[in-house]
Amino acid sequence: xxxxxxxxxxxxxxxxxxxxxxxxxxxxxxxxxxxxxxxxxxxxxxxxxxxxxxxxxxxxxxxxxxxxxxxxxxxxxxxxxxxxxxxxxxxxxxxxxxxxxxxxxxxxxxxxxxxxxxxxxxxxxxxxxxxxxxxxxxxxxxxxxxxxxxxxxxxxxxxxxxxxxxxxxxxxxxxxxxxxxxxxxxxxxxxxxxxxxxxxxxxxxxxxxxxxxxxxxxxxxxxxxxxxxxxxxxxxxxxxxxxxxxxxxxxxxxxxxxxxxxxxxxxxxxxxxxxxxxxxxxxxxxxxxxxxxxxxxxxxxxxxxxxxxxxxxxxxxxxxxxxxxxxxxxxxxxxxxxxxxxxxxxxxxxxxxxxxxxxxxxxxxxxxxxxxxxxxxxxxxxxxxxxxxxxxxxxxxxxxxxxxxxxxx
Numbered sequence: 001x002x003x004x005x006x007x008x009x010x011x012x013x014x015x016x017x018x019x020x021x022x023x024x025x026x027x028x029x030x031x032x033x034x035x036x037x038x039x040x041x042x043x044x045x046x047x048x049x050x051x052x053x054x055x056x057x058x059x060x061x062x063x064x065x066x067x068x069x070x071x072x073x074x075x076x077x078x079x080x081x082x083x084x085x086x087x088x089x090x091x092x093x094x095x096x097x098x099x100x101x102x103x104x105x106x107x108x109x110x111x112x113x114x115x116x117x118x119x120x121x122x123x124x125x126x127x128x129x130x131x132x133x134x135x136x137x138x139x140x141x142x143x144x145x146x147x148x149x150x151x152x153x154x155x156x157x158x159x160x161x162x163x164x165x166x167x168x169x170x171x172x173x174x175x176x177x178x179x180x181x182x183x184x185x186x187x188x189x190x191x192x193x194x195x196x197x198x199x200x201x202x203x204x205x206x207x208x209x210x211x212x213x214x215x216x217x218x219x220x221x222x223x224x225x226x227x228x229x230x231x232x233x234x235x236x237x238x239x240x241x242x243x244x245x246x247x248x249x250x251x252x253x254x255x256x257x258x259x260x261x262x263x264x265x266x267x268x269x270x271x272x273x274x275x276x277x278x279x280x281x282x283x284x285x286x287x288x289x290x291x292x293x294x295x296x297x298x299x300x301x302x303x304x305x306x307x308x309x310x311x312x313x314x315x316x317x318x319x320x321x322x323x324x325x326x327x328x329x330x331x332x333x334x335x336x337x338x339x340x341x342x343x344x345x346x347x348x349x350x351x352x353x354x355x356x357x358x359x360x361x362x363x364x365x366x367x368x369x370x371x372x373x374x375x376x377x378x379x380x381x382x383x384x385x386x387x388x389x390x391x392x393x394x395x396x397x398x399x400x401x402x403x404x405x406x407x408x409x
Contacts, residue, residue, distance in 0.1 A: 028075075103115035208324040335347065
């Protein structure tokens with residue numbers, strides 16, 4: 001055994017125990033280092049000193065337990081998965097990482113700064129030294145970094161960011177953003193990458209700019225990322241049939257695989273909408289610019305042409321990358337009013353050539369739907385009406401028209 005130890009093939013642990021070199025014990029202290037590309041929490045042995053440490057995957061926490069953050073040290077039971085790879089099941093949290101919380105800054109009766117968390121389940125109050133207040137005023141919503149307790153029943157915190165005033169109704173969405181850790185700031189690199197983007201040249205794209213595609217959305221919509229068009233099929237072999245086209249913004253034109261925009265969009269996964277703001281998946285130069293199908297502006301798109309028979313059955317389809325130019329930004333209410341014989345200045349020129357064919361194709365698709373016997377979940381959507389100060393004035397069922405169903409089909 002001594003010779004094996006001298007050759008570095010085994011190492012001696014506590015007491016008389018020995019193990020192969022580089023093999024971790026059954027129970028060890030693990031420090032959380034981050035999250036890998038698959039969303040797995042990973043760590044390393046806290047006592048590791050030399051060479052590349054083995055990779056440790058921490059088993060999912062039990063429901064209701066706090067999420068493990070980078071810097072947290074846990075006592076864990078280990079199971080070897082492969083050479084240099086382990087699974088760790090946490091038994092006890094030893095040293096939690098510095099915790100960031102959202103709270104309201106106030107002064108207590110002695111004039112001492114304190115922060116009360118906005119999360120109701122967190123009942124602890126944090127003491128803030130004057131030097132750590134960061135210029136906060138009583139009533140400010142602040143982001144704090146909580147420090148480990150030095151004395152019983154007393155935890156200190158440092159204010160790292162002033163968010164806004166609690167008497168401002170718009171602060172509610174900010175509380176949601178921070179409570180759920182929504183990524184809401186883009187790196188300078190991602191912003192620069194987005195701002196460098198330009199509309200593409202036609203090149204090998206199909207030129208769709210002569211086709212009067214239109215976007216149809218709610219009056220309060222902030223993104224215009226899909227457009228539609230329909231026309232009666234003039235093929236004598238398809239009487240009563242239709243040709244339709246659906247085009248969506250070609251985001252991949254600007255977001256390249258592996259680039260900074262791609263990485264940050266992957267981190268977000270989707271845009272998040274609040275009454276007073278949007279937390280977009282892409283910087284504004286793209287989300288509200290080149291990836292928004294604005295009227296009379298060239299936009300890269302992915303399009304599908306579909307030929308329907310009079311019963312709404314698909315006869316053929318073809319996908320292409322194209323360059324389009326939206327003919328109009330329409331709302332559901334405008335389109336339905338035009339179909340009902342009350343067009344406005346925008347829809348009057350489009351009523352016969354654009355809107356009527358869309359409804360014709362829609363009715364064919366509805367016939368196919370009824371023939372298939374599919375579910376039609378016509379659920380009322382609630383609309384929250386806000387006043388100028390962003391306070392809730394009313395909650396009303398949103399009107400639903402055939403124009404909504406047209407876009408859904």
